[in-house]
Every structure is written in structure tokens, then in C-alpha cells.
Amino acid sequence: MNLLHPPRLDALARDYALGTMTGGARRRFEQLLRHSRAAEMAVLAWQERLATLAAPVLPLTPRDQVWAGLEQRLFPAVAATPSRLSWWRTLLSGRSVGGVLAGVLLAAVVLREQPGWIGLEPVQESLPASYVGLLHDRGGKPTLLASSRRHGRALTVKMLQPLAVPSGSVAVLWALPKEGGAPFAVGAVPANGSATLALPDSAEKLFFGVSRLGVSLEPGPGSARPSGEFVLSGDCVKLW
């Protein structure tokens, strides 16, 4: 039986478009539709004719939750309740920014918006001379923002997303000097939230020769050098 014989195809398309074709026949016809342009055109023609019948159907306004559900499923970033950080989190997730320059610009914006993070009161018109680092996880997601005033003796760490730290381990932030010098530990960082790490000397002295920062998981806070691979890493740059 040739389903594509025009009068037969027209009859099948009519029953399919109306909806009276059911079960296995409907599924088989849908299969045919995927491969046959003639079948598709026949169905489209019937759908256009039947749409005439739809005109007087009384409209019924959907409840707000229908749109809210769509938004949540299709645009979760927009639908999420905006937190104070969400705008730049969105910016960060866009992968369009990357590298040192973006990190610096971002940190500059963040510092301007949130001076309290690094103890900058009152708000200054120009950005303070600082060291900042933006660390990504292995998937490339920005995870940790570190900043310190150039002559300060404290480093503020802000987790942008929670870090999985196995129980019994400590996440340690390391500074990696240029030209392959030995990394030195800066301090332990929290799994989430923020922390202020006391520095043994001014940031300028400690970070002047540092190009990168990394976080490794250590059995305790006293490790002399990173015992495994970095779970987070990123550039450390000077801002002034």
C-alpha cells in the first residue's frame, strides 16, 4: 500500500491533523512525516484549514505561575532572585571574560562596589593600590576572589561558589612566585563565605613577585608545600 499516493495521503493527513488518527497508526504516520516532504505539506495544508475553526475559542489567561515556570526552566539565571552579587556572577559565567585583564577589571568593579570587603572605608574616588586574584576551578568557573591593599597586612578571600573540601582536609591558598620560585602558603580558605587572612608582612612585600595563586587540599594547615594538584588557580595581579 503506497501511503504517498496523493488521495490516500490527503485522507491520512486530514485524520492526523484533526486528531482522530490514534495509537500505532498515529506513530507510524509521524515517522512518515519526518521523511516525506509530501506528507508534511499535506498535513500543513490541513492544519491551516482547521485553524479556521480555532478563531472563536474563548481565550483563557494563564496564571502567572505558567510563565514563571517557563522562565525558571529556560532562563534560570534571570529567574533566580537577584542577590547583590548575581549581576557579576552572570557576567562571570559567560566565559566571554577570561584572563588577567578581565579579572582585573572585574576585581576593580567589585572593589568599587564592595569596598568593605577589603576594609576600604571611606569610599575613595580612585581605586586603591591592591593585589587581587581571581581563581577558577578545573571547570573554569570563577570560585575564589582574593584581594589585599598594597600596604595592608590582611588578605580578604571571598568564595564565589562553594568549594568541596573533604572532611579532614584543609583548603590552603598558595602564592606562586614568577620564574618558578617555591610556592608559599598564605593561609586556609573557607569552603564558602568569606574570610580575612592575616599576612606576615605587607601585601606589597609578599606579592610583588607573585604571578599566580592556587588552592590545594592539605591534610592540615602546616604543609610546607602543596601536596597535590591545585583545585583552584588563577592569576595574581597588581592594581594601582
Add this chain to the structure above:
Amino acid sequence: MNEPQPELAHLLGRVALHDPAAFRSLYQRTSAHLLGLAMGIVGRRDRAEDVLQEAFMNVWYGAAGYRADVASPMTWLINIVRNKAIDKLRVGKAERAATVALDDEAMTLPDAPERQPQALIDESLKRARIHTCMADLGAAQRQAIALAYYQGLVHTEIAEALGAPLGTVKAWVRRGLDRLKRCLEQAGLSTA
């Protein structure tokens, strides 16, 4: 349904490029009409809204497949919604049939007279200016088409609802739709 179609086609084009604002605008302009259609078929607001949401998910991901040269935007949208509604109606019926005896829910006609299938089909034929051409179709024939289109009923259900033999109902639907096709073609020619 009074939306200018070119505007809807433009919005669909923007949705194909994943423009959320265009998607929202398309939803605002068409969702009430589409929900009305889904409601007629699935008969309950919550189910109809589920259908609408699923349909608009398809619109977002499938808008690139819309071809303005072969279908009007509204027809394309109606098609997605009706297919989803019919699937939901039939899955629901199969589930009810498997658990309890099939109740009369599917046969119940909505109460409001303007929602009655017969009233809807007569009104739609008038609006399309083909009611004269369709006039020699009996009331039962129009009712058979209306039950299939607005409520998603299949031939056996229509036969039961109208108390007519199955073969008769099939012939009513077939001849009625073929008549609709001829009348629309004639109307198209006369206005051309």
C-alpha cells in the same frame, strides 16, 4: 487571534535566535488563545496549563524549524498545542482505563453555551464567511467535526456521544472536512 500575523512571524524569527524578550512578547500575545484551545481538549485548567508550558518549551527550542512560507505563525503554534493536548488527553485516558472503569469525564461537555463545540464551529464558519457554503452539512455532521477538533475525541467517542453508528460518524467527519476544504478553496478564489 486578532494579532497581526507578520508581527508574530517576526517574533518567532527572534525566538529562533533565542531572544528572551521576543519569547515573552510572543507568549503574552498568544498564550490566552492557546490555553483556551488546550482547555477544550484536556478539560482541566491545571492540565491545560501544563500543556501550554510544554508547548512553549517546544516553541523556544523549535522556533528555528518554523517556516513562514508554509504555515502562518498561529497555525504553527496551534498545531504544537493541539498535539500536546491530544497526547495528554489520551495518556490520561489510558491511565484511568487501567486503574478504574472509564468514567464519563471525557464525554462531559463544558457548560458555558459559548464554549459548546456546536456553537464554536458555527461561529468559526461565519467568521471565515463559509457558513453558506457549509450550510447543507447537517447539524450532527458539524457536531462530529466539532467534537474531534475542540475536544480531541476519536471516532468511537464521537459515535458514543452522538448515539450514532461508528461507520456513519467516520463518514460524517470525512465528508464534512472535505467539504470544508472545498469551501475554503472557493472562498479563497472568490476573494482573490
